[in-house]
Amino acid sequence: MRTTAFIRSTAIRAAAIAALAVAPTVLAGDPPPQYAASCGACHAVGVAGAPATGNAEAWAPRMEKGMEALVASVRNGLNAMPPGGLCNSCSDEDYAALITYMATAQ
Numbered sequence: 320m321r322t323t324a325f326i327r328s329t330a331i332r333a334a335a336i337a338a339l340a341v342a343p344t345v346l347a348g349d350p351p352p353q354y355a356a357s358c359g360a361c362h363a364v365g366v367a368g369a370p371a372t373g374n375a376e377a378w379a380p381r382m383e384k385g386m387e388a389l390v391a392s393v394r395n396g397l398n399a400m401p402p403g404g405l406c407n408s409c410s411d412e413d414y415a416a417l418i419t420y421m422a423t424a425q
């Protein structure tokens with residue numbers, strides 16, 4: 320099972336990288352491409368205690384943990400947040416970009 324999931328996520332990641340190569344540059348302030356289909360489902364409005372996107376105050380105590388710890392929280396899941404945060408094809412860099420986007424006042 321795990322192997323199948325790994326192969327699938329690797330394939331998706333390769334496809335995502337290929338797509339990124341031709342995608343136009345994302346404008347500053349725009350959400351990363353994975354946001355709407357994953358993190359945004361909960362963080363857009365703060366479902367089940369999720370720190371809401373753009374609420375810098377809610378994010379401040381989280382950011383104090385450091386980016387590495389936050390990326391680990393997403394990878395492993397945290398309470399109501401499922402492991403991977405619904406983006407199993409995301410790399411650690413993708414997670415960091417998504418976190419930075421959500422933690423920054425919009």
Ligand code: HEC
Binds near residue numbers: 366381398401409418
């Ligand atoms: C199913 C809902 C859900 C989705 C989808 C989701 N989150 Fe979360 N997230 C939460 C909740 C709820 C919390 C608060 C967990 C807690 O502290 O109890 C949280 C907390 C966090 C934290 C703080 C972790 C910490 O250690 O304090 C980060 C960072 C985070 N989410 C990033 C993400 C990213 C990046 C994505 C998309 C890839 C994502 N989340 C998708 C529900 C979600």
